[in-house]
Amino acid sequence: MEEKELLIEWMDKGMISIPQVLLTHYKELRLTETELVLLLQIFSFKQKGQHFPTFEELSAHMTITASECSILIKKLIQQQMLIIEEGDALGFESYSLKPLWKKLADFMIQESRQSALHQTLSEEKDLYTCFEQEFGRPLSPLECETLSIWIDQDHHDAVIIKAALREAVISGKLNFRYIDRILFEWKKKGIETLDQAREYGQRFRKGQTTPEQVRRSDKAVPFYNWLEQ
Incomplete structure (x- = not known):
């Protein structure tokens, strides 16, 4: 067979898209490599329209026997990674990976919440540090x-x-009462971003500038680079 024909045959057999999150986090779901490959084989068969492959068909693509496939599938069903659904047609059954996708979704949501909590705690710790530095x-x-x-x-x-x-x-x-008043005014005016706060502060100070203050404007103004980061 020519290389071109071989490539065409290879492409004609199709490809499957494996969720990256499954490959990254199957260990956290307590799946072994063999169980993972078995689930991917089921997924591959379903992609090709064969929704209920036999143990023999699955084992033909793996290094385990049909009997071992049967044992692993029962285990995966018990672990709620896999279910067998009954179709409308009499005697029609199919494997469903919905429980696996649900577990992955729950894991990702929990991981996202933990990450957000960690970030919030880090920001709050940094906030206390900034106040103590400015208050001395x-x-x-x-x-x-x-x-x-x-x-x-x-x-x-x-x-x-x-x-x-x-x-x-x-x-x-520099006192908490004055800062609280600033926050109250900003919230009342719908200021929610750093850019909005900067713009409002500049406009406020510009409106409060007097001729005497303009004459004194050549004096150095402290630079607070911690806020610019």
């Missing part, structure tokens, strides 16, 4: 509680709280 001292229990209220009850984003802290520093009014 550890925060008091009451100040820590106020920070928690801004995050948990008022649902202010950590970036917005940092921006309010920056505004307080620039204004020379």
